[in-house]
Amino acid sequence: MTRILMRLFFVATVAFATGLISGGAARAQATAWVQIEAQPTLAEAEARARAYAATFPQVSGFRMRSGWYAIALGPFARNEATNQLRSLRSARQIPGDSFVAFSNQYAQQFWPVGGAIPTQPLVPLNPAGTTETAQPAPDAGAQAEETAEAEAEVVATPEPEPEPEETPRQARASERQLDRAGRELLQEALQWEGFYTGAIDASFGAGTRRAMAAYQTAIGAEPTGVLTTRQREGLIGGYQAQFEALGLASLRDERAGVELIAPTKLVKFAKIEPPFAQYDSEGDSGVRLLLISQLGEQAELSGLYDIMQTLEIVPPEGERERGRRSFTLTGQDTQRHSYTYATLSGGQIKGFTLIWRPEDAKLMTKVVQMMRDSFTPLDGVVMPDNAGTSGGDEQRIDLMAGLQLRRPDHSRSGFYVDGSGAVLTTTEALGQCSRVTVNEEVEMEVSAQDDSLGLALLRPQSAQAPLSYARFAPQVPRLQSEIAVSGYSYEDLLTLPVLTFGQLADIRGLSGQENLHRLSIEALPGDAGGPVLDQTGAVVGMLLPRSTDGARQLPENVSFSADAGSIAAFLSNAGLTPSASEATSGLPPEDLTLLAGDMTVLVSCWN
Known part of the structure; x- marks a missing residue:
């Protein structure tokens, strides 16, 4: 658990320090944003964007690929976005967890209504939320004079030049500055994007170099096999952007006696129905979580294995694996995917089930692995059979612990x-x-x-x-x-x-x-x-x-x-x-x- 939390902290630090930069050619990264908030539903996001627009003149809202809705200030030139982030956070004008993002991390724009994603950087904001060049309105004579000058000569504001790319020698030098966690993170990002299939061992051997070259080819860069600082930031940013809205953090449920890393922004506690602590979807995330907790031995573990497969949340298609003291169930159909893990120790059966939409399979499969790696039963804490039940609860023969039987x-x-x-x-x-x-x-x-x-x-x-x-x-x-x-x-x-x-x-x-x-x-x-x-x-x-x-x-x-x-x-x-x-x-x-x-x-x- 501690190792995984440290990894999450490291990834988050990288994201905040460098900006969450999606993969792509360097020229596409000249335009940046300061993302200040994300909401799970469109209605909530529109309300927050409207509130921010009363203070800031450069508010935009976008749907993210994770399904959440981002509220951002900008666009800015890349360096200016970093400056604005520091300045506005120092002035406490924006939330402390705001960060730098890029246009290719966003999908359809929802605010302002009917808008398109701007590609030209705007002038910077000062900590008060106005533009730095804003001045008091001129008098009529001065305005007429400026109008005449503008008609005589129109001067276009040039787009900021992109920063020069590192030479291969400079790229190798910057790569040598990575610690072990940074090298492992880079391999994970390459693996996530489908370029690397080897072990996550922090060793940049021939397989990792081929993966780096393939990634460079995919983004239109020279395939040197050594990523520049900007290319690494783009790769890691694209990887981390997928997880930013999940709220991955330690979830400790004292009722079920279970602790694990979970997508805390996507689920919320709903009720206790033994043997489950049920967490429903937050907003329209489509993600549900069950924590399993009950007394039992091998017979009860086998019974749970059979019963879980009768529930709608565990589709019949998928791999099943049952051992003497644990089992896993995977299920996939056109409506949902799910993963269940349960283990028996000391007369206690503990586990979890995560359910998500098929379109989120790639992301949630990674989340499931993190949950499995971090899963920790709390000794001496198990859910009693009569926990959370009451005479008013709905009872039907097609329900088990409040869950629909298939x-x-x-x-x-x-x-x-x-x-x-x-x-x-x-x-x-x-x-x-x-x-x-x-x-x-x-x-x-x-x-x-x-x-x-x-x-x-x-x-x-x-x-x-x-x-x-x-x-x-x-x-x-x-x-x-x-x-x-x-x-x-x-x-x-x-x-x-x-x-x-x-x-x-x-x-x-x-x-x-x-x-x-x-x-x-x-x-x-x-x-x-x-x-x-x-x-x-x-x-x-x-x-x-x-x-x-x-x-x-x-x-x-x-x-x-x-x-x-x-x-x-x-x-x-x-x-x-x-x-x-x-x-x-x-x-x-x-x-x-x-x-x-x-x-x-x-x-x-x-x-």
Whole structure:
């Protein structure tokens, strides 16, 4: 923790002393700004810019690449910006943490409204906030005389010449002045920009020199492999500018018993919901932080590992790593990225989760590494299970510790049709799914489907061993005989299927279709895809979804199923041999329920 804080202090000192200079050719750095403030939202930034404009005539506001909004004075020539920074800070006209910035660190201008980023340096300000050349208004005669002189001769104010670049010899001499921390920082900046892939070891070997030359080529400079002072400042400034608005500092939470470096300007404490201390986004940063703290041993650590993967904040795509006493989870989707780390020591489980937007991935990946390196559990401090809870808190089965559980887009029913775990379901279950699972855990692939019959065959990505699978009735069932449908009537709200009883009303469809059975049964949408069973437990069909034909509204108790003969032909064409039932006697309801439960599965569609 101490080493990382010292590094942060060193980086900040470099930034304030030299100005945060974004990478680019030296000529682009002749125009500089004094950045005096940054706000997380546009509304806050506009209000502050308006307040500063009442004192300073040269206030501008820009959106930064970090997503925050900067308020700056200028522009100035580079040397003058440094002078103005010192002067205005000494006079306490601007905040003490103001610093020099450059135009290529800013994006769209928001203040003044409709403005563009100026490229010509303006005259300096004095500590009172006015221009140094400002004088009392002349009398009418003097003004007329000045106007006449101006019409006679227009003299353009020349743009300040850029400072001369160092010679290679001078560059090597200035490089030798860097201490170890400065050399490591330079390697980190080269690595951040994608020019360096080696170790951060403060040794400027062949790999570092090639990286420096590549950086020089990228900014249009001669690739000598030795950066000049200005080039180093530009590289480090561009690197540090990404972190300036994060507020990286030590966060010590005595409730959770955790200390770590965190982006304190992007998050704010929200609430305690064991096992989490939750920090919500500050403004529109899109960053959230959870500190994990609970008592436990390996069983509880494994349980936390499983539970975390059911939360929306941990997308299913990403690397997972679990050891005996720690685990890490990464997750990425189109809405969020997240990183979770938890460790077990002395009967205490401590950790953190950081969530951010995909567009901030490069920056936040670096932040995560700093958080992991600085993570320190506080001995003897752990969050009690009843911390922060109250009777008024919202309680829902789709929430865990106040966090939304990840749920599928929709779910239907299905049933095993062989001993390897192949599943028959309705094509309605597939939709436009990016992934399909059985019982929310087993990843499935679509092996075959028949849209005209509404049948789909799923095969598991890894072999399964179901407790039971379908045995199909060898004969056509009797009209008006009792049947039962096994299905997840309430989709993923229940963990076991429901058995719904009814009657076989007809062995044909309403238009005489030979491959359909008409059922008299009160089925729900989640039941579609489930097996239709006779009293012996033999499968006589698969329940189909109710028709969405708006021109006709059938009675609620009218449903249809694909018959066993059509299903058998479909499975045979897909390379699977269906099994025939040999049962001859009826089963009591409780035995039928157990048999149906062993073969029926929840089929879920995820996006």
